[in-house]
Amino acid sequence: MNKDVRQFVVAADDDGIRLDRWFKRHLADINFNLVSRWARTGQIRVDGARATPGDRLTVGQTIRVPPDEPVKATVAAKPKSTRPPLSDEQTEYMREMVIHQDAQAIVINKPPGLATQGGTGTMEHVDGMLDALQFECENRPKLVHRLDKDTSGALLLARTSRAAAYFSKHFSGRTAKKVYWALVVGVPEIEDGIIDLPLAKQPGTGGEKMHVDQKEGQAARTRYRVIDHAASRTAWVELQPFTGRTHQLRVHMAAIGHPIVGDGKYGLQEAFLTGGISRKMHLHARRLRIDHPDGGKIDILADLPTHFAESMDTLGFELAEGDRIAMDDGPPPMSREMLKSKARAHAKGVRKERRGERRGRGEAKKK
Structure with missing residues (x-):
């Protein structure tokens, strides 16, 4: 065996990832074209067998990597910018902010006013x-979902690459359950319902604002339930998003005439209450429940921020x-489209039964 051949054992954190992704994660200086060429010529082996870039790896497998090829001298690239060290404060x-921590995950209670990620003019963010x-991990945790800057509450972070892939899959597959609390202007006439309105970026806003767009919008569904109300002035509602569109909860509540208190962007002046x-x-990610990559579930509550708690008390x-x-696990109320679909399926079943009865009578007459 060539002494320069390298061998690596697949770690638990890499279980299930593609071979090309493994190279990108651990041998980033080897580009995809070189990995593909090595695979075609049989120089890359997994447990002694030829492998392709798309093969999935399993923990404990051994990856054989040929000697790296010499690279022609080039102008030195500028070093990547590094993050400035954090202050003690x-x-x-x-x-x-940490309200849950284990080997795979951290959950923080994000305060209002702190952005999840950076942007134009945003210097401080999660x-x-x-x-x-x-803490004791080799790598910093990773974001797997987002909260708006002015939305507070439970924000999940993955501590390993395996956990990040696992949680991201559950969020994209809508198996993670998120419950938000909000105060809204007025009281919805229907106390438990589904808002099923497609959303798109509003033209002329640079993508900073969304709106309902029946023709070009992406599907967006939200369940809401009125928990309590203060006369006809305001209602305390529970919100569960079934899709993850930008500003979905804010746009949906404004669209049915009950903007979230304090949301001047979508409720304009109407969104601000006196007294x-x-x-x-007043939008808070109160509860998060999601399967854990090591088994069991993460099920966590996030306390309300001070201004929200004071409004609730008032x-x-x-x-x-x-x-x-x-987190009621019962089936949500059906939207109009779902009810129509169910009615069509029922009518189709009835027609099928009737056709069967007619055929049966026809065969009986023949006898």
């Missing part, structure tokens, strides 16, 4: 301070009432 700030939550109610956004709402009905 930033580290403490992030660690105080993604930029994740080094504070590395000591904060002008901040309006006389009892928090225990909201948690009592949260």
Whole structure:
């Protein structure tokens, strides 16, 4: 065997990933074209067998990698920019947000006003301070979903690449359950319903604002339930998004005439209440439940931020009432389209039964 041949054992964190993704993760200096050529010529082997870039790896397998090829001298590339070190205050700030921690996941209670990721003019954000939550792990945790800057509550972070892939799959497959609490202007006439309105970026806003677009929009569905209300002034609602469109909950509630309190972007001036109610956004990711990659579930509650809690107290709402009905596993009410589909399926079944009866009578007459 060539002494320069390298061998690697697939770690648990890489279980299930593609071979080409393994190279990108661990031998990033080897490009895809070279990996493909090595695979075609049989120089890459997994447990002694020829492999292709798309093969899935299993923990414990041995990957044979040929000697790296010499690279022609080129102008040295500029080193990648590094993140500035965090201050003690930033580290403490992030660690105080942690409400759950295990070997695969961290859940933080994100405060309102802190962006999840950076953007134009956004210097401080969760993604930029994740080094504070590395703890004993080799790598910093990874974001697997987002919350709007002014939305507070439970935000899940993956501590390993395996967990990141696992959680991302559950979020994209809509098996993760997220429950939001919101205060909305007025009281919805239907107390438990589905909002089924497609959303698209609003032209002329640079993608900063969404709107309902029946022709070009992407499907978006939200379940809402009224938990309590203060006369006709405002309602405390539970929201469960079944899709993950940008600003979905905010646009949907505004679209049915009940914007979220404090959401001037979609509710305009109507979204602000008097009587000591904060002008901040009253939208909070109260509860998150998702399967855990090591078995079992993560099921976590995030406390309300101060301004939201004070508004609840001012309006006389009892928090225990909201948690009592949260995460109800019963089937949600059907949208109009779902009801129509069910009715069509029932009618089709009846027609099929009748055809069978007619055939039966016809055969009986022949006898």
